[in-house]
Amino acid sequence: MTAFNPHGTSLNHGILSVLVQNRPGVLARVASLFARRGYNIFSLAVAPAEDETQSRITIVVDLESAPLEQMVKQLFKLVDVVKISELDPRRSIERELLLATVRADTGQRSEIVELVKIFEAKILAVGSDAVTVSLEGHPDKLDDFEELLDSYAIVEMQRTGRVALPKLDRAARLRAVNPNQKGKVS
Amino acid sequence: MSTASTRMTGAQALIKALEMEQVDTIFGLPGGCILPAYDPLLESSIRHVLVRHEQGAGHMAEGYAHVTGRPGVAMVTSGPAATNLVTPLMDAYMDSIPMVGITGQVGTSAIGSDAFQECDTVGITRSCTKHNELVMTPDDIPLAVRQAFHLATTGRPGPVLLDLPKDVLQNEMTWHWPTDDEVSSALPGYRPTMKGHPRMIKEAAQMILAAERPVLYVGGGMLKARAAEILRELAEMTGINVVTTLMARGVFPDDHELCLGMPGMHGTIAATTAMQRADLLIALGARFDDRITGRLDSFAPDAKIIHVDIDPAEQGKVRRPDVPIVGDCRLVTEEIVQAIRDLTASGTEQADITAWKSRVSGWQEIFPLAYDEASPGAGLKPQYCLEELRAASNDDTILVSGVGQHQMWASLHWKFNQPYSWVNSGGLGTMGFSIPAAIGAKAGRPDATVWAVDGDGCFQMTAQELVTATVERIPVKVALLNNSYLGMVRQWQEMFYDERYSEVYLSTETPDYVKWAESMGCVGIRVESPEEVGPAIEQANSINDRSVVVEFRTDSEEKVFPMVPAGVSNDEVLVHPSQEQFRAQLG
Ligand SMILES: Cc1ncc(C[n+]2csc(CCOP(=O)(O)OP(=O)(O)O)c2C)c(N)n1
Numbered sequence: 152m153t154a155f156n157p158h159g160t161s162l163n164h165g166i167l168s169v170l171v172q173n174r175p176g177v178l179a180r181v182a183s184l185f186a187r188r189g190y191n192i193f194s195l196a197v198a199p200a201e202d203e204t205q206s207r208i209t210i211v212v213d214l215e216s217a218p219l220e221q222m223v224k225q226l227f228k229l230v231d232v233v234k235i236s237e238l239d240p241r242r243s244i245e246r247e248l249l250l251a252t253v254r255a256d257t258g259q260r261s262e263i264v265e266l267v268k269i270f271e272a273k274i275l276a277v278g279s280d281a282v283t284v285s286l287e288g289h290p291d292k293l294d295d296f297e298e299l300l301d302s303y304a305i306v307e308m309q310r311t312g313r314v315a316l317p318k319l320d321r322a323a324r325l326r327a328v329n330p331n332q333k334g335k336v337s
Numbered sequence: 338m339s340t341a342s343t344r345m346t347g348a349q350a351l352i353k354a355l356e357m358e359q360v361d362t363i364f365g366l367p368g369g370c371i372l373p374a375y376d377p378l379l380e381s382s383i384r385h386v387l388v389r390h391e392q393g394a395g396h397m398a399e400g401y402a403h404v405t406g407r408p409g410v411a412m413v414t415s416g417p418a419a420t421n422l423v424t425p426l427m428d429a430y431m432d433s434i435p436m437v438g439i440t441g442q443v444g445t446s447a448i449g450s451d452a453f454q455e456c457d458t459v460g461i462t463r464s465c466t467k468h469n470e471l472v473m474t475p476d477d478i479p480l481a482v483r484q485a486f487h488l489a490t491t492g493r494p495g496p497v498l499l500d501l502p503k504d505v506l507q508n509e510m511t512w513h514w515p516t517d518d519e520v521s522s523a524l525p526g527y528r529p530t531m532k533g534h535p536r537m538i539k540e541a542a543q544m545i546l547a548a549e550r551p552v553l554y555v556g557g558g559m560l561k562a563r564a565a566e567i568l569r570e571l572a573e574m575t576g577i578n579v580v581t582t583l584m585a586r587g588v589f590p591d592d593h594e595l596c597l598g599m600p601g602m603h604g605t606i607a608a609t610t611a612m613q614r615a616d617l618l619i620a621l622g623a624r625f626d627d628r629i630t631g632r633l634d635s636f637a638p639d640a641k642i643i644h645v646d647i648d649p650a651e652q653g654k655v656r657r658p659d660v661p662i663v664g665d666c667r668l669v670t671e672e673i674v675q676a677i678r679d680l681t682a683s684g685t686e687q688a689d690i691t692a693w694k695s696r697v698s699g700w701q702e703i704f705p706l707a708y709d710e711a712s713p714g715a716g717l718k719p720q721y722c723l724e725e726l727r728a729a730s731n732d733d734t735i736l737v738s739g740v741g742q743h744q745m746w747a748s749l750h751w752k753f754n755q756p757y758s759w760v761n762s763g764g765l766g767t768m769g770f771s772i773p774a775a776i777g778a779k780a781g782r783p784d785a786t787v788w789a790v791d792g793d794g795c796f797q798m799t800a801q802e803l804v805t806a807t808v809e810r811i812p813v814k815v816a817l818l819n820n821s822y823l824g825m826v827r828q829w830q831e832m833f834y835d836e837r838y839s840e841v842y843l844s845t846e847t848p849d850y851v852k853w854a855e856s857m858g859c860v861g862i863r864v865e866s867p868e869e870v871g872p873a874i875e876q877a878n879s880i881n882d883r884s885v886v887v888e889f890r891t892d893s894e895e896k897v898f899p900m901v902p903a904g905v906s907n908d909e910v911l912v913h914p915s916q917e918q919f920r921a922q923l924g
């Protein structure tokens with residue numbers, strides 16, 4: 152058994168990118184479906200999609216709680232769900248943002264600054280005995296950063312939960328870097 | 338035809354939209370927030386049946402839908418009325434019954450303020466409806482209604498609820514009846530798959546022809562898909578035995594030589610054992626419910642599975658199919674029949690299943706339904722009462738059951754020969770279902786004789802709807818199997834809790850069912866001895882201007898057999914004690 156990781160960065164997570172109609176209550180429908188069927192969610196991020204009548208929900212699910220296939224099929228029974236993509240972690244780009252306020256008296260501050268440098272994180276605010284830092288990146292990287300920060304007493308921390316999109320294939324990547332060669336990337 | 342600029346209130350639009358959907362009957366009860374909708378009802382062609390409790394309205398809508406195939410409609414007010422509708426919504430959800438619930442809601446500006454009779458109806462009913470919607474402007478009403486009926490009746494049918502704030506009903510709008518295109522573009526994610534995948538169809542056909550011990554495992558989805566005819570064709574062309582689940586009784590005639598009846602916890606030995614020993618289960622519109630499979634890891638261990646269902650989520654939910662086919666059960670069965678024809682035309686032969694079939698008929702002969710005769714002076718045997726009732730009825734009679742022992746006896750001992758002649762609460766097992774559902778069934782099929790088979794416990798939950806039946810002139814007949822107990826629970830306590838009876842005795846004296854029936858405008862008849870059974874049924878069948886309640890005083894100790902105890906393998910089925918000696922033949 153792998154140790155419980157609240158951010159779902161263990162190998163047992165699945166990522167669903169769910170396009171829904173932007174209607175009142177749609178998030179509640181998704182959440183109550185997961186609760187009712189006993190599916191565990193590690194994180195959930197939601198915001199309007201490219202088409203404003205729709206939202207995209209990125210859900211990181213615990214594959215030990217139920218098979219991904221059942222989750223997808225049950226989700227699809229929600230009338231407001233338009234499209235579901237299963238994102239294979241190996242073939243998708245995942246990002247997350249972490250904000251943390253860490254206790255830092257003068258002695259420790261330089262160590263934390265060092266850590267921030269190594270991780271290419273940012274210092275957002277400095278107080279007399281604490282600093283607030285942010286890090287954006289792959290959730291695994293955030294995990295490492297969080298673990299190291301932990302030895303300096305984290306006062307408050309918030310992670311956003313991951314968002315993800317499929318990686319572009321090579322051809323699409325080339326098209327994307329050449330703005331003159333417009334093509335529909337799907 | 339109305340012009341585009343017709344102005345009307347939201348309430349008028351609601352009633353007009355229901356008329357456009359060809360609603361002929363609404364079951365309901367008014368109150369504060371839904372009041373505006375009741376006014377235009379006075380001018381409408383729609384019949385409103387005024388119930389005595391909103392749960393009754395919901396079950397009536399279900400009964401109506403069961404027998405007509407058209408969505409039943411229940412309309413009630415906000416708050417307590419909406420919560421009273423929750424049980425029927427859940428019942429309809431579990432049994433995939435097309436139903437549209439309409440609830441009043443407090444005015445839009447009061448929502449969220451804990452206003453009088455406010456409740457979060459959409460929140461409460463989210464997990465017991467296929468879809469629900471709080472309609473926030475009167476202009477949205479026609480589309481919301483069209484969508485509700487579309488969702489309730491297509492794909493896997495189910496209940497849909499519309500929550501209508503009072504001001505949305507009162508305010509004016511411009512009438513517009515949405516086109517099919519408008520409905521479908523408002524539901525971009527909703528496209529039920531109807532036709533089966535051709536490769537899977539072919540594979541299924543090949544497997545069916547190759548199987549040596551095949552069984553057709555037929556569920557309620559086949560009734561929903563109106564697939565009785567093509568099912569019969571498939572069974573007869575292949576000679577494969579059919580089991581019909583509790584939700585599918587009647588879709589294949591019990592009198593047919595291929596029919597094995599109901600499988601599962603209280604199924605016939607032949608049906609349950611045939612499934613256990615099969616090498617192929619052809620599951621059509623069935624969902625591998627735990628009451629069918631018994632302990633899952635020992636269910637039908639040698640069987641390959643073909644699973645046809647319109648709901649993709651049913652595929653692999655319980656048992657992984659070898660050939661999953663998502664699609665409409667009627668269309669897919671037609672496609673399978675055609676594929677079998679094509680294969681046989683090109684020379685494929687069906688495996689020899691005669692040895693298997695004689696094993697199956699052996700089980701039928703050795704383990705018929707059995708019960709002991711009543712000892713003189715003791716209570717009636719409920720099975721005997723039902724058999725007598727069946728003998729005095731024709732195939733068109735609609736039987737509607739409550740939940741408990743009487744339900745199992747009804748399903749086992751009645752011979753269903755026609756689809757849509759059996760109405761019951763399967764998935765949720767809702768006590769109190771039968772009286773209102775019978776009234777709904779009779780409202781939908783006034784030409785048919787409708788008998789409710791009810792238990793004394795169930796009857797006491799919803800009997801007041803017989804007042805509705807009397808006042809609204811919807812006469813039904815009730816066979817009340819009164820064993821003075823919550824019999825099914827009593828049976829479990831007898832068998833699995835060392836006869837320690839805890840809170841299952843109702844009463845032998847109270848209520849007086851004959852007086853109660855009479856006070857509700859029905860004829861009440863009490864039957865205490867076997868000789869009275871036939872004449873009482875005859876009398877009941879001769880009364881058609883009012884409802885009749887026939888109270889059969891039955892044996893409290895009678896139990897339902899066969900029985901697979903909960904969580905146990907179907908191999909361990911308990912046969913009737915008189916058949917225990919033949920147990921070895923189950924192998
Ligand atoms: C609303 C509800 N409450 C409780 C139950 C649990 N239950 C199942 S059968 C049963 C007994 C039913 O008694 P009765 O109607 O007299 O039928 P009988 O079993 O005696 O034929 C009970 C309490 C239920 N199914 N539904």
Ligand SMILES: [Mg+2]
Nearest residue numbers: 792793822824
């Ligand atoms: Mg009883």
